[in-house]
Amino acid sequence: MGLELLLPLMIVVLIVLMVLQSTRQRRAMKDMREMQASLTAGDRVLTTSGLRATIVSVGDETVELEIAEGVHTQWDRRVIREKLDTGTPPGADTGTGAADSL
Numbered sequence: 001m002g003l004e005l006l007l008p009l010m011i012v013v014l015i016v017l018m019v020l021q022s023t024r025q026r027r028a029m030k031d032m033r034e035m036q037a038s039l040t041a042g043d044r045v046l047t048t049s050g051l052r053a054t055i056v057s058v059g060d061e062t063v064e065l066e067i068a069e070g071v072h073t074q075w076d077r078r079v080i081r082e083k084l085d086t087g088t089p090p091g092a093d094t095g096t097g098a099a100d101s102l
Helices: 002-037
Strands: 044-047 050-058 062-068 070-078 080-081
Touching: 002 080, 044 062
Parallel strands: none
Antiparallel strands: 044 050, 044 080, 050 062, 062 070
16 A cells, blocks of 8 residues: 555655745745846945956946956846945955964
8 A cells, every 4th residue: 555655645745846946946036136136336246257346337237347446347237146245345355264373
């Protein structure tokens, strides 16, 4: 009797797991779209390629990033992965390294 119920039970469990994963993925995409829509000039950001920059101006589909003093580049808005903490200056090391312990 137990083996006849095993296959339907496994199918139900797989369907539930797929629905849960889909829900999490949709929520993450919604959060990403909201963050990208809230970008303003002066925000420190991280791109999908790992570039840290400051937003100079924001257009409908693009953002202009300052990647070094006086160096501005234009990027698609969708490449912005996350906003960074504006309290940390660029290049600042917040971790503790071996040099700190000497």
